[in-house]
Amino acid sequence: MNCLNCNTPLTGRYCSGCGQENRPKKLSVWQLLGQFFSGLLNYDGRLIQSIRLLFSKPSALTIAYMEGKRSSYVNPAQLYLFTSAIYFLFSTTFSSPDLIGITNGDNKEPIASVGSPEKTSDSIDTNFSKEFKEGSLKDNRLQENDSILSLESEFESFEEYLGNQETLDPEDRSSTFELRFIEKFYQIKDKYEGQKGFVQAFGEEVLNRLPQILFITLPLLALILKLVFIKRKHYWYIDHLIFILHIATSFFILLFVQKGLELLASSTGWSIISFISGLLGLSWMIYYLISFKRFFEKGWTKTLLLFFLSSFLQSILFMVVFTLLLLVFAFFNL
Numbered sequence: 001m002n003c004l005n006c007n008t009p010l011t012g013r014y015c016s017g018c019g020q021e022n023r024p025k026k027l028s029v030w031q032l033l034g035q036f037f038s039g040l041l042n043y044d045g046r047l048i049q050s051i052r053l054l055f056s057k058p059s060a061l062t063i064a065y066m067e068g069k070r071s072s073y074v075n076p077a078q079l080y081l082f083t084s085a086i087y088f089l090f091s092t093t094f095s096s097p098d099l100i101g102i103t104n105g106d107n108k109e110p111i112a113s114v115g116s117p118e119k120t121s122d123s124i125d126t127n128f129s130k131e132f133k134e135g136s137l138k139d140n141r142l143q144e145n146d147s148i149l150s151l152e153s154e155f156e157s158f159e160e161y162l163g164n165q166e167t168l169d170p171e172d173r174s175s176t177f178e179l180r181f182i183e184k185f186y187q188i189k190d191k192y193e194g195q196k197g198f199v200q201a202f203g204e205e206v207l208n209r210l211p212q213i214l215f216i217t218l219p220l221l222a223l224i225l226k227l228v229f230i231k232r233k234h235y236w237y238i239d240h241l242i243f244i245l246h247i248a249t250s251f252f253i254l255l256f257v258q259k260g261l262e263l264l265a266s267s268t269g270w271s272i273i274s275f276i277s278g279l280l281g282l283s284w285m286i287y288y289l290i291s292f293k294r295f296f297e298k299g300w301t302k303t304l305l306l307f308f309l310s311s312f313l314q315s316i317l318f319m320v321v322f323t324l325l326l327l328v329f330a331f332f333n334l
Helices: 029-056 060-066 076-094 099-104 121-134 148-154 158-166 176-192 195-208 210-228 237-268 271-296 300-331
Strands: none
Touching: 029 060, 029 076, 029 237, 060 237, 060 271, 076 210, 076 237, 158 176, 210 237, 210 300, 237 271, 271 300
């Protein structure tokens, strides 16, 4: 008898070539359901075992996977994608309106352009795209002016800012790129009623965009670790990547729990729940530090130095990627 999948001669219950179980060509309904639940329970079992080891013994899951114990645990990439998808669905379902909502059509009223009251913000979009293609964005005159936040005290609205632009000489006026950026600033200011609301909304937007940011930055975060530990030749790049995937997975699980506690706190009004949520965040930082020490097997002094160095570099990378993504989503209405 040969395997129905790869035609390899069978010598037991499972094919030695592809691993398929020896079953009849025609399955009954019960056999089909049995296969489904067997596969589901097998995955659930590995998932639970992976998450249990992930938190009970920091870095143990990464070390076990590197040592070849892979059948008992979920693949690091699959585990990361699963937890990030669950968090993304949960956060977008229960989150408040975010910053990017402005760029998707919310509160988008016609806004006059410099020297031409009939033009709307759509014309700014068109001019911005044209300037972007022509490479004129290299002129970053925003850096020559005061901080963009000073606009809040100088001008009450974008229309007032445009009115002031008309009194300036053409060479002193803001470029189309700057107008687009300032327009978004006033839209955000009006929607969130000042800097305090903006900072809170910005924080929410960071969390809502986290799966997208990490999807781009994870390979680079692992590269930073590889460079920090460049002398540790026995650690390959893939080892650092697996470590980062497991750390990111634990972070998404933490955020999922914190989001649930936040919803519970808002519905009950119990401040103790917010306090517990804050403690969980602090506990995760300690967890990350312990994982770092156990994985790289350094003393506490070197561990702390290398931990803060890599965290600092990773934070810079994270914010650069987030800022670029935010600009892309905002200016191109994605």
